[in-house]
Amino acid sequence: MEKSSFVLKGNVCYNTSPTEVRTVAGGYAVCVDGTSAGVFEELPERFSGLPVVDCVDQLVIPGMSDIHVHAPQYAFRGLGMDLELLEWLNTHTFPEESHYADLDYAGRAYDIFADDLRRSPTTRAVVFGTLHVGATELLMDKLEDTGLVTYVGKVNMDRNSPDTLVETTVGSAEATRRWLAGVDGRYERTMPILTPRFTPSCTDELMAELGKIREEFGLPVQSHLSENLSECDWVAGLCPWSSCYGDAYDHFGLLGEPSGSKAVMAHCVYSGEEEVGLLARTGTYVAHCPQSNAQLASGIAPIRRYLDLGMNVGLGTDVAGGANLSMFRCMADAVTVSKLRWRLVDQGLAPLTTQETLWLATMGGGSFFGKVGSLAEGYEFDALVLDDSGIRTPRDLGVWERVERYVYLAEEGGRLARKYVSGHEVSLA
Template identity: 35%
Template sequence: MTAIAHRAALLHSLADPAEVGLDASYEYHADGLLLVEDGRIQAMGPAAELLPTLPTGTPVIEHPHALITPGFIDTHIHYPQTGMIASYAEQLLDWLDTYTFPTEGAFADPAKAAEVAQVFVGELLRNGTTTALVFGSVHPQSVDAFFEVAERLDLRMIAGKVLMDRNAPDYLQDTAASAYTDSKALIQRWHGKGRLHYAVTPRFAPTSTPEQLEAAGRLLAEHPDVYLHTHLSENLKEIDWVKALFPERANYLDVYDHFQLLGPRSVFAHGIHLCDAECQRLHETGSAVAHCPTSNLFLGSGLFDLERMEAFKVNVGLGTDVGAGTSFSLLQTLGEAYKVQQLRGHRLHPFKSLYLATLGGARALRLDERIGSLAPGHDADFVVLDLKATPLLDFRLQQAKSLEETLFVLTTLGDDRVVRETHAAGRLVHSRDA
């Protein structure tokens, strides 16, 4: 692939602001150059320094009134729920019975799965999301359909077939044995193919028998580089249900721990109502939590304690959690995350927001050597954000006096209209204006 240079303002995270302070947490070039070749970033820095070093004839694409950041990373989302986003909400358990299970039942049809996978991936890219950790349905063909779309576009995506052998409609249940067999076949078919990764995906503890959770642990032991993706402590009634189903376990997380499901590639969605022992265990095992603010507010689940996660040094990524989440946009999701922290008496700084949506998500997925950064050597997954995308955004940013104010305005007023282009492995995969 021919080298191409992109010229615009460049911004990316270097570290977690909670660990290194705000000033050391990011790198910014008001007039920057990003050199891309063979799907990787070859150089980034001030345009004045890099332009004279480019080989003769290197194309330089100018992006006026734009900010380039790493592609956004969504650490928890359900692709079968695309068609039920914005369903009049009840709280979690009733919502599953009323909307989720009937919707996911349709994914027994491969044609339906293929149709929704195409729409779903299109929405991710339109919103600047270049990597996502994705729930399929219980049907193996749902995962095939998603990965087929992602492979064609050379996207770095992670997904898995749902495991669910109790407390769900008969038409959505597998068994411990079939869950193991189907997941193993999907791992062999897709994991490591191109930029694709597999996640063993029990929906949550109440819908898996001990035998199925044991099978999930066996899959992780046999394939140590795959992921574990499930839900944890989203809703108080859910937690009570887990206590009733697993009375011998110390807490909700201990259910997963007992079955050897914690580890550096384990990502637990929500984690709102955790005790100190659970936070400490997440830290000890290198497990991560996906914070899903729009979903948590929409279903009335609770307010995520980000400060506590920072205190226990737990890796945290950001998730849209579509369809309980109400937007594919991580910019809008960050706006809701700010409000959640305000309600907890804590301000979410714009540089922390940038971190959560990019490098923090990459670290939660243990992919920070490949994605989440504009540093040389990383995959060329990046977005071009239009600072004049709407009249209000344009007018408001004319009043901005600092980079952090500009970033905050983007995460408060921004949505899919701000994403002018999305690039994956150096290829243009979405153009708003095309």
């Protein structure tokens, strides 16, 4: 794809560390060949020949990465939010995902998901499909057309699943290889990721096969980890040989690897000392899903602890455990639940700040994709232009105050005006 070069003029804000942001009122964010050349108070002469997009008084922030979302669940978002995880899976999730054996249904559902994701603040995403090869390829086709950058996984399930949504061990591994062959070299922005649903739905034999496939193809991995107390007890019974839930993945080579092959585990609400150490040593990403964890009564992940340890952490909307695709809502929820955890569970772990949640939504999750998530020099140029003129106030606000306010009031007069991925503008029409 041809690389783009241009300048965005607006009120720029991005993180320089997890706790600090840089703001430049009326600044210039420069994109050269799809990569950021930096943010400047005055446009340097060497960039004077580039076209300037005047965003007037709008906000310019980095693009956001949703590192845990279930595409097939988007069809029933907002339903079953009064249930706990395992009951919710059996009542809503598994019956819905069974429908994706029908490619006509899958096409209609994924049209909606892909279109809404394109219009959302998300510029990159790590996405669960279903176990169906045809539907997963269809999802990848539709996401490729959005202009976003995504990882998409064909789910693996060979036990503890309904008859309409289960594979044989051999069949699951063979289907995964068939899927990988079918999408090899097919896309520019859409990449495969190995996706064992979670340990309760994957036998040791299947996990071992997926470990072999990962070693062969050098693929990243996504799954769930220590989300719910009942789930954790279930895994302890299913894998009595494991030292912790995380070991049930690591034993088969399905966490992060020193070679650079990445893994992201969603939730990590109940990770103990050994598991946390394992995640830290392997560089495994934690996808923090605050809305889902609250609505499915799972708990509150100790994200402050993970950040203090220097672990890789990003945010996930976890649709449909989370009810919508808004990364701004995800940021606000992350602050809120951290306050509740601090007040009710552990006052030794300070609540998250909004600056930190901006970092989680941009650089924290973005780094799963490489040098992504900042407008600083050398990062891929992913950017959002936000119009906050409809959020009315009599006060004169600084750039950071306007960004902070947008996090909470995005749906109350906010508007996504422009969106860029690797320097290419994504159509919001």
